[in-house]
Amino acid sequence: MFKSLLPSAAAAFALLLMPATASAHTKLVSSTPAANSTVSKVTSVNLQFNEKIVASTLKTELVMTGMPGMANHAPMKVPYSSMMGKEGKSAMLMLKRPLTAGTYKVTWSAAGADTHRMGSEFSFTVK
Template sequence: MRRPVLALTLAGLALASMPGAAFAHAKLVSSTPAANATVSKANVKSINLIFNEKIIASTMKTELLMTGMPGMKDHAPMKIAFSSMMGKDGKSMMLMPKKALVPGTYKVTWSAAGADTHRMGSEFSFTVK
């Protein structure tokens, strides 16, 4: 009876001693513009995403939507065309809208996998005045 308990205890200790990165997931740690920020349209040339760890570039998916426009009560979400590039550090990504962002609210969604290959994602919004 003691052997299964000992085996489970040893297995638990071995698992607990593994490097923390095995349990980490990619997450967004900051962005420019920041989540919920209001910025001048002259200041938005790109949207920059910074992650807590290196992202597997082939797993990265992003979307930029305009979700609200001044004076339009029921503005349907509209996809905004952009080009993108991963930073040399592997922890950052830049989205460059093909046209200047007009005043309104925008939402960025992303999903990607880090070293553990587990896909994570989130979204944030900002406003352009």
């Protein structure tokens, strides 16, 4: 009886010793300004990811979604340049000029080592 269980037990033990494959997808773990925050004097937006991303897959957009005194205006794109952090896990959107008072939305998408494109969005307010 024990002889017949030995190959199964050895196989199960070998599976336990095998390294787990990476199945995590790219996620935004923090940002400056933070999601849903109210801030002042914004000259850049910083994005921090959970893993190294493939730089060529990073797509970002920053739009003003609300302006004091103007109800229901169409989203307005904000001009910026961007750069990846040296470690490959962050990106900075460098604004052409500081953001004016209003609400803003950042949209991003990127792929990590698993090549699956992920993305999300968040908003913040400038007072």
